């Protein structure tokens with residue numbers, strides 16, 4: 403077939419365009435290169451559309467042939483483009499799959515832990531719940547009646563001094579101990595009753611071994627014919643569960659306005675095992691060579707306290723005890739600085755992650 407020179411020129415142009423496209427495609431490395439090629443050749447302003455627009459300038463007789471070839475070229479370019487685009491996408495997915503190593507250990511999110519005060523408090527509650535005690539809580543802002551009056555603490559008692567107590571008004575205080583919970587619980591219930599009451603207490607005290615806020619737990623039991631022997635048996639069981647079955651326990655006579663008789667309880671030093679000396683022969687700093695550390699205050703509930711809540715002291719008797727939770731935690735975990743409990747020092751707190759509750 404004889405081809406007109408105009409047609410020939412048009413076909414040459416298409417061929418050039420296709421070779422240039424092929425050459426450019428060979429160089430493609432990433433989706434950005436491919437996009438440039440699409441814009442240059444295949445977009446509405448690209449060179450292919452440009453070339454096709456010249457069809458209409460050809461002689462009438464050449465147009466079918468020219469149109470057919472042009473369409474084939476256009477089709478090939480577009481197919482090649484689609485093929486390359488899919489190929490690049492597959493490569494990218496493959497690379498992503500290879501970069502993901504399912505054998506790497508996972509990154510677990512950081513989680514908080516229970517505070518040692520919470521741990522110990524829960525532990526103590528668990529031991530007493532095992533003995534049938536209920537857990538009760540009450541307000542940290544107390545009236546003079548619950549914090550002092552009903553507990554037989556007289557007007558002139560030093561505990562009532564502005565030096566020791568944080569007063570909010572003449573008759574409202576931040577509770578200085580958890581003993582008000584004895585009164586509140588006895589008012590609400592009738593004997594027999596047994597409860598533990600954990601919570602924050604406040605005193606005007608701040609130095610290396612005292613904090614203006616600390617935690618106590620109160621325990622009390624009221625029934626008929628409760629004796630000091632019941633108190634001793636209960637506390638012995640409790641202290642051996644919390645510290646160790648091997649500790650020795652000592653009751654020393656003491657005084658509290660709301661118990662009579664009263665005692666303070668010492669346990670053999672858990673740091674030096676009651677020897678008074680450390681492994682290296684130096685005097686034990688925790689028990690100061692005595693072999694014992696004080697752990698709680700207790701006694702038989704005073705008849706005056708029963709009168710304040712309307713119980714007949716002739717019919718009922720009971721015991722009560724109170725202890726500092728931070729102190730138990732310090733002895734149990736060998737912590738020698740009270741401030742660590744209040745500093746929000748995460749590396750310190752994180753160490754309690756693996757202490758199981760009993």
Ligand code: PHE
Nearest residue numbers: 579581658699700722723724
């Ligand atoms: N409330 C006393 C204190 O804070 C402790 C205590 C409680 C003593 C119950 C005897 C009985 O020191």
